[in-house]
Amino acid sequence: MLQSFKLFFNCNLVRSRSYSGYYVSRVRYLKRLKEDDEACREALKSGIFLLYHKLSPLLRETSSGIYTLASLKTSGFNTTPFKLFHYVNKRILHMHLYICMPISVDLEHILEKVGKDKHFVNESFLLGCTDKGEPQFSLEVGDIDRSALEQECRGMFVDLRKAFFMLPGPESPLAAKGQALLRWHQTNCFCSATGQPTIRNQSGSFRVCHSSGITYYPKMAPVVIVLVSDGSRCLLARQTMFPLGMYSALSGFCDMGESVEETLHREVAEEVGLEVKNIQYSGSQHWPFPQSSFMLACHATVNPDKTQVNIDKAELEDARWFTYEEITEALRKPPLDPRREPPVFWVPPSYAIANQLIQEWANQQQLSRKLHGLK
Ligand SMILES: NC(=O)C1=CN([C@@H]2O[C@H](COP(=O)(O)OP(=O)(O)OC[C@H]3O[C@@H](n4cnc5c(N)ncnc54)[C@H](OP(=O)(O)O)[C@@H]3O)[C@@H](O)[C@H]2O)C=CC1
Ligand SMILES: [Mg+2]
Numbered sequence: 001m002l003q004s005f006k007l008f009f010n011c012n013l014v015r016s017r018s019y020s021g022y023y024v025s026r027v028r029y030l031k032r033l034k035e036d037d038e039a040c041r042e043a044l045k046s047g048i049f050l051l052y053h054k055l056s057p058l059l060r061e062t063s064s065g066i067y068t069l070a071s072l073k074t075s076g077f078n079t080t081p082f083k084l085f086h087y088v089n090k091r092i093l094h095m096h097l098y099i100c101m102p103i104s105v106d107l108e109h110i111l112e113k114v115g116k117d118k119h120f121v122n123e124s125f126l127l128g129c130t131d132k133g134e135p136q137f138s139l140e141v142g143d144i145d146r147s148a149l150e151q152e153c154r155g156m157f158v159d160l161r162k163a164f165f166m167l168p169g170p171e172s173p174l175a176a177k178g179q180a181l182l183r184w185h186q187t188n189c190f191c192s193a194t195g196q197p198t199i200r201n202q203s204g205s206f207r208v209c210h211s212s213g214i215t216y217y218p219k220m221a222p223v224v225i226v227l228v229s230d231g232s233r234c235l236l237a238r239q240t241m242f243p244l245g246m247y248s249a250l251s252g253f254c255d256m257g258e259s260v261e262e263t264l265h266r267e268v269a270e271e272v273g274l275e276v277k278n279i280q281y282s283g284s285q286h287w288p289f290p291q292s293s294f295m296l297a298c299h300a301t302v303n304p305d306k307t308q309v310n311i312d313k314a315e316l317e318d319a320r321w322f323t324y325e326e327i328t329e330a331l332r333k334p335p336l337d338p339r340r341e342p343p344v345f346w347v348p349p350s351y352a353i354a355n356q357l358i359q360e361w362a363n364q365q366q367l368s369r370k371l372h373g374l375k
Contacts, residue, residue: 008144019131022131022133025133026129026131026133029129030126030129032136033126033135033203033205034126034201034205035205037201037202037302038202040126040201040202040203041122041202043126043135044074044121044122044124044135044137046073046134046135047073047074047075047121047134047135047136047137048071048072048073048130048134048135048136048137049072049073049074049107049121049124049136049137049138049139050069050070050071050072050127050136050137050138050139050174050175050178051070051072051138051139051149051153051157052138052140052141052157052178052179052182053140053141053142053144053146053149053157054138054140054157055140055160055179055183056157056158056159056160056163056184057069057157057158057160057163057175057178057179058070058153058155058156058157058298059151059155059156059157059158059163059166059167060153060154060155060156061155066168067158067163067166067167068167068168068171069167069171069174069175070153070154070155071136072107072110072151072153073106073107074106074107074108074121075106075107075108075109084292087283104342108121110149110152110153111141113148113152114141114144114145114148114149114152115144115145116141116144120139121137121139122202123139123140124137124139124204125138125139125178125181125182125185125203125204126136126203126205127177127178127181128174128177129223136174138177138178138181138182140182140186143276150281154198160175160176160179160288161289162208164176164177164349164351164352166347167351169350169351171216172299172351173286173351176286176287176288177229177288179288180218180288180292181204181218181288183288183291183292184218184219184291184292185200185207187291188207188216189207191209191212191214191216192230193209193210193212193214194209194211194212194213196209196210196212197209198216200345202267205217205218218292219292220286220293220294221254221291221292221293221294222223222253222254222260222263222293222294222296223251223253223254223287223293223294223295223296224251224252224254224260224263224264224267224296224298225249225250225251225295225296225297225298225353225354225357226249226250226264226267226268226276226279226297226298226299226357227249227250227297227298227299227300227354227357227358227360227361228249228250228268228272228274228276228301228302228323229299229301229302229361230301230302230303230304230307231298231301231304231325232304232323232365233307233321233322233323234321234322234327234358234361235272235274235309235319235320235321235322236248236249236316236320236322236347236358237249237250237271237272237311237316237318237319237320238316238317238319238320239315239316239317241315242317243342245340245342245343245344245345245346246342246346246347246348246351246353247320247322247345247346247347248347248348248354249267249354249357249358250267250271250272250319251267251296252266252267252270253293253343260281260296260298261279261364263275264276264279264298264300266363268300269306270312270315271311271312271315271316271319272309272310272311272312272316272319273307273308273309273310273311273312274302274306274307274310274370275302275306275308276300276301276302277300277301277302277303278299278300278301279298279299279300280298280299280300281296281297281298282297282298282299282353282356282357282360283297283353283356284296284297285332285352285353286298287352287353290329295353297353297354297356297357299357299360299361307321309321322345324362324365324366324369326345327347327358327362327365328359328362330343330345330346330347330358331347331355331358331359331362333346
């Protein structure tokens with residue numbers, strides 16, 4: 001069984017490393033934008049902007065009924081300079097590629113229409129860059145007429161948790177990172193040592209207090225998330241704040257000084273009164289809630305004769321063992337449609353690492369059922 005788990009984990013690693021050939025160039029281009037304010041200001045002119053209203057991203061519905069993140073551009077340039085660095089015999093060859101881009105919507109023009117100065121784009125934060133080398137930024141529009149902006153942009157601002165059910169897979173992490181960076185900057189405007197304002201660099205990769213000299217970098221709080229199995233069932237739980245019917249894997253913040261394993265043992269014991277063994281690492285994920293968590297996902301097992309749960313009602317509303325059939329049924333259910341009643345039991349969206357753990361467990365069960373001649 002452990003051997004098969006390892007097989008799944010290795011597949012995961014391979015999947016997450018499917019970089020394009022220009023990966024190194026992209027990473028170094030972004031590093032330069034992070035460190036060089038002038039280069040970053042220049043990149044704004046050819047950037048792609050994701051807008052947020054009170055931390056909700058702007059989504060657009062395509063003609064085929066699929067939702068995507070609305071990307072806006074400024075009018076400044078219609079070409080993107082993207083430097084590719086090639087290392088040949090320790091000599092660096094610089095190649096400038098100019099990629100023509102159609103200007104879909106003029107961001108500055110739109111911002112002016114809703115009462116914002118055209119220099120407002122300078123308040124954006126660098127998120128990354130596309131495969132084509134277009135730098136991507138997030139921008140909080142703040143207190144403006146939300147519906148006027150939605151109309152101008154032909155989109156709508158959607159709560160991020162809902163957006164995770166609507167967006168195609170690769171766009172969710174970008175939407176999450178955009179919100180997380182905006183929130184971090186909003187809540188770190190002052191130095192905790194002097195109380196003086198902190199000043200951001202152009203990319204938003206840090207803030208500095210010029211009075212104390214302290215540099216603040218965006219932070220994530222480590223959280224362990226674990227799918228506990230008794231061999232044929234898995235344990236899922238829900239908190240009162242979860243949407244109706246949603247169950248997820250057990251999770252908890254790491255205490256200062258703890259290892260992943262120590263947090264995992266403590267959280268499972270605290271929340272459901274069980275002792276676990278056979279911890280297997282599965283993967284990790286940045287999660288933007290509540291203030292950016294770094295999710296470390298694992299599988300673990302309990303003795304099949306020691307499965308009685310004893311729920312800490314202060315933390316959890318419910319915790320139950322679910323069979324393979326219940327889990328596969330929940331995984332088959334389509335993403336939530338806000339216009340319909342939620343199903344009685346459902347699991348987090350495919351972007352959430354909890355979903356990945358549940359999927360891996362179901363795959364593992366399917367494999368061992370095949371080996372034992374079961375359906
Ligand atoms: N991506 C995924 O698949 C999943 C992600 N998660 C995320 O994991 C996170 C943690 O899971 P959860 O089970 O709630 O954690 P815990 O079981 O540790 O309980 C959360 C409580 O711990 C307190 N707490 C301790 N340290 C921190 C900290 N650094 N930041 C915030 N609160 C802290 C808070 O108390 P108080 O409120 O009283 O201050 C909070 O209510 C959640 O934010 C959740 O969004 C969870 C499941 C799935
Ligand atoms: Mg918890």
